[in-house]
Amino acid sequence: MERTISTDDLSSHADSEHHGSAVRLENVTKRYGDDSLPAVDDVSLTIDPGELVILLGPSGSGKTTLLKMINRLYEPTSGQIWIDNTEVHDLKPPQLRRHIGYVIQQSGLFPHMRVADNIAVVPKLLGWDKKRIARRVDELLALVDLPPQTYRRRYPSQLSGGEQQRVGLARALAAEPTTMLMDEPFGALDAITRAHLQDELLRIHRQLEQTVLFVTHDIEEAVRLAQKIVVMRDGRVVQYDTPVRIVTQPANEFVAELVGADDVLRRMSLLPVDLAIEPLAHFAANGVPEISRDSYLRDALSQLVESGADHLVVVDNNDHPVGALSLESIQRAAAPPEHPATPAAVAD
Amino acid sequence: MSKLDLSYLIDHRGHVWALTVDHIELSLTALVIALPIAIVLGVLAVRFRPLSWPILTLVGILYTIPSLAFLAFLIPSAGIGRKPALIILVVYAQVFLVRNIITGLNGVNPDTLEAARGVGMTGAQVFWKVWLPLALPVIIAGIRIALVTIIGIASITAWINAGGLGDLLFVGINRDYPAMVLAGVVAIVALALVTDLGIRLIEWLTPVARARRAGGA
Numbered sequence: 001m002e003r004t005i006s007t008d009d010l011s012s013h014a015d016s017e018h019h020g021s022a023v024r025l026e027n028v029t030k031r032y033g034d035d036s037l038p039a040v041d042d043v044s045l046t047i048d049p050g051e052l053v054i055l056l057g058p059s060g061s062g063k064t065t066l067l068k069m070i071n072r073l074y075e076p077t078s079g080q081i082w083i084d085n086t087e088v089h090d091l092k093p094p095q096l097r098r099h100i101g102y103v104i105q106q107s108g109l110f111p112h113m114r115v116a117d118n119i120a121v122v123p124k125l126l127g128w129d130k131k132r133i134a135r136r137v138d139e140l141l142a143l144v145d146l147p148p149q150t151y152r153r154r155y156p157s158q159l160s161g162g163e164q165q166r167v168g169l170a171r172a173l174a175a176e177p178t179t180m181l182m183d184e185p186f187g188a189l190d191a192i193t194r195a196h197l198q199d200e201l202l203r204i205h206r207q208l209e210q211t212v213l214f215v216t217h218d219i220e221e222a223v224r225l226a227q228k229i230v231v232m233r234d235g236r237v238v239q240y241d242t243p244v245r246i247v248t249q250p251a252n253e254f255v256a257e258l259v260g261a262d263d264v265l266r267r268m269s270l271l272p273v274d275l276a277i278e279p280l281a282h283f284a285a286n287g288v289p290e291i292s293r294d295s296y297l298r299d300a301l302s303q304l305v306e307s308g309a310d311h312l313v314v315v316d317n318n319d320h321p322v323g324a325l326s327l328e329s330i331q332r333a334a335a336p337p338e339h340p341a342t343p344a345a346v347a348d
Numbered sequence: 349m350s351k352l353d354l355s356y357l358i359d360h361r362g363h364v365w366a367l368t369v370d371h372i373e374l375s376l377t378a379l380v381i382a383l384p385i386a387i388v389l390g391v392l393a394v395r396f397r398p399l400s401w402p403i404l405t406l407v408g409i410l411y412t413i414p415s416l417a418f419l420a421f422l423i424p425s426a427g428i429g430r431k432p433a434l435i436i437l438v439v440y441a442q443v444f445l446v447r448n449i450i451t452g453l454n455g456v457n458p459d460t461l462e463a464a465r466g467v468g469m470t471g472a473q474v475f476w477k478v479w480l481p482l483a484l485p486v487i488i489a490g491i492r493i494a495l496v497t498i499i500g501i502a503s504i505t506a507w508i509n510a511g512g513l514g515d516l517l518f519v520g521i522n523r524d525y526p527a528m529v530l531a532g533v534v535a536i537v538a539l540a541l542v543t544d545l546g547i548r549l550i551e552w553l554t555p556v557a558r559a560r561r562a563g564g565a
Contacts, residue, residue, distance in 0.1 A: 073466060098468030108463040112481050112555035122467050157563025171467070 020050035020211030021084045021178040023070065028079030030065050030235075038077070039065045041235035047228075049178075050209040052202075054222040057232035058258070063215045066232070067181050070213065071100045083179055098122055101172030101180035101210070105187045108168050109156040115141070115167050116152040122175045140170035144200065162193035166200070173208070182214040186221065198224055219259050223247065223270045231255050247271060261336075268297040268334045273314055276300070276333035277323035283311050290315045293322060297334055300325050356516075356527035357534055364516070364531055368539060371512035374430065374505070375498045378437035382494065386442055390449030400450060411443040415504050423508065433502065433510030440501055441494040448490025452483030484554050492547035499540050503532070513539070 024047070030040040040062040047053050055063040068074040070081055072093045081088045088096055109118050116137045123133045138148040144166040156164055165185055172180060186194045202225060205212055216222055222229050223243040231239040231246065231254075239251040247270045250256035260266035273295050289307045291300050293316050300312055304327060311326040357364055389407070393400035418436055426432035456479055464478040506514025516532030519525075551557060 071466060073462065093465075094468045094470045094473075096468075097466060102463070102466040104459065104463055104466070106459070108459065108466075110460065110464070110478055110482075112559050121469075125468055125473070155559040155562045157559055 019178060020048075020209055022049045022082075023047040023179060023211055023213065024082040025066075025070075026080045026082070028066070028069060028076045028081060030062070030069060030074060031077040038235050040069070040076070042079075043235070043237055045230065045237060045240065047211060047213065049211055052205050052212040052214065052225060052227045054226040054229045055213060055215045055232060056217065056219065056222045056229050056258070057238075058217060060234075061232040062235035063217075063230075063232045064183055065235075067183055067213055067215050070179075071097050071102060071181055094125075098125055098175060099177055099179075101177040103165075103168050103172045103180070103182040103185040105184050106161070106164070109164055109171070111156050113155075114152065115146075115154050115156070115159070118156070118167060119171045119174055121171060126175055136174060137170075140173055143173070143204065144170045146170075160193075161189050162197060165189065165197055169197075169201070169204070173204070178210050180210050180212045182212065184215055184217070187216070187218075194221070201225065220269070223259075231258065244271065244275065264334055264336070265298060267336075268301060268330070271297045271333060273297060273300050273325060276325050276329040277314055278326065278329050280313070280321055280324050283313070283324040283326070288313045288324075290319075290321075291325065293317070297330050301327075301330055304330075353527040353530060354534070356520075356525070357531035360531070364513075364535055367511070367513045367515055368535055371499070371502055371514075371536075371539060374433065374502050374510060374512050375437070375495065378434050378441060378498050378502070379491070379495055381434065382438040382441040382445060382498075383491070385438065386445030386449060389442070389446045390453065393446070393450050394453045404447060404450070407442040407446050410439050415440070415501055416507070419505065419508055428508040428510075430510050432508060433505035436505065437498045437501060441498055444490045444494040444497065448486050448493075449483075452486030452490070453479065455486060456482045481555055485551055485556050488547060488551045488554065492544060492551070495547065496540050496544050499536065499543060503536050 023045075025043055025045040028040055028043045029038050031038045043062075043066060055066060057063045065074055069076045070083075070088065072088055083100075110121070113121075116134075119137045119140055120133045123136060128136070137152065141148040141151055146163060146166055151159075151163070151167075156167070159167065168185065172182075186197050189197065198221065201212075214225060226243050228240060229243055229246050230237055231251075233254055239246055239255050241249075241251075246255060247259050247261055247267055250259060250261050256262060259270070273291060273293060276297060289303055289309050289312050291303055291312045291314055293314050303312055304310075304325075311324050313321045314323045314325060316322050389403050393403045415436065418439075419432065422432040422435060426435060460482070461474060461479060464474040469477060502510070502512050503514035503517060506512055506518055513532050513536050516528050516535070520528030520530075520532060
């Protein structure tokens, strides 16, 4: 049944640029048992190469089931899953999985192996030679910001939760996969460590540009990381869009409630200042408090209130002013979304 | 005559040593036969959960049969000598081996096993590289208790001419020769203690134990 297919298109070559794979789901359904409701119900989804996509939904919405069908930890009842030009069922599961990075919550590391051996698992399975593996391990430890000399020989039990997840990330990246599956990887970490690791993930993703599918039920995390968000409910995709559009134009009441779109402070903590930016020309720029372009409207509001100024100057990463914010512009940008699901004015 | 008369142990050390070697041979033979049986039973119980209760109950009940009664019961069918002795030792060892194999394998975090599959290990690789190594300390502890138990019961099987250090006990008692009995007791206790220590050392060397020490837990 299983044809022998080269796994080349699932991994980038060492000397070529690291790019993501396109992931395509076609009418994927997963049913546990015979007559129960499907856990995943006829989902079709296209994820562009190199995109960081968040699967968001309450527990039982099917997001983890969907993720685990991509590396065949679960088998779909029907439907097809393509990674670039390979249907995942054309490969034997171990073959497939060695070319897809996989990161899970907490206990994903092997407790009886040192950090270096944990990271080396996949390269060893792929039969790399010792020198190449040792080089790669050090490279990856440096990438996730753990000094190799200090961490190589430690056991997972000697690491903090955040360090363990960094090693988990390094292990998943070891064989240069072009697709990464992450199942609530930061769920068990405290808020500060989680924010650090989210930044690391964004940095690494910018650098390596793999396709990342990331499951979470945490809306803040979703908006922080996502280029696109897949909102799931009862095994179906309810909305697939950019974070800003999900927050400002939720597809229905469910999405609005899930992302807290009706709570103005929540909305403001999710919306980037970019949305409220006005030309600098209208405002005086001297002696006015500055705010980074990477901030959110909520940061801007608190800065306005705290400083007592009537506007802020928005600066880019090089401290160049790029625009201004005022209370009015923030108000406009943070206005409540319109719910298409509430037909307030239906014409006859 | 003092109560701790070691004259026999000293004067007949060659004989005591020969019986010790014989005792070790009988015990290790029993373990080598018992282990594959226990592995089959244990793995069956882990793979098919409903089997685990009946298997554990059966080996538990067998262990509660008093050893002399068991020996007497076997004589009509198996006769005397090594064969019935081995049967008894193999049966008694099961309870410790099977129980610890099941506990050890079931004690491994399922998420860790899924992670192993998730990174691309085959079923056999998951078992040999992750599942078994993580269960090993508990399994080895089971082997230690089983072997020490075997060594103890193997001194009783001398009663049916199975040989070993038990000879010194039975012959010594029959001849009312306390120094001979004492030689047997000392040798058996020493053998049990050395075995226990030796296997504890092996437990201490497993990767899991090493990781645990490193973690300071």
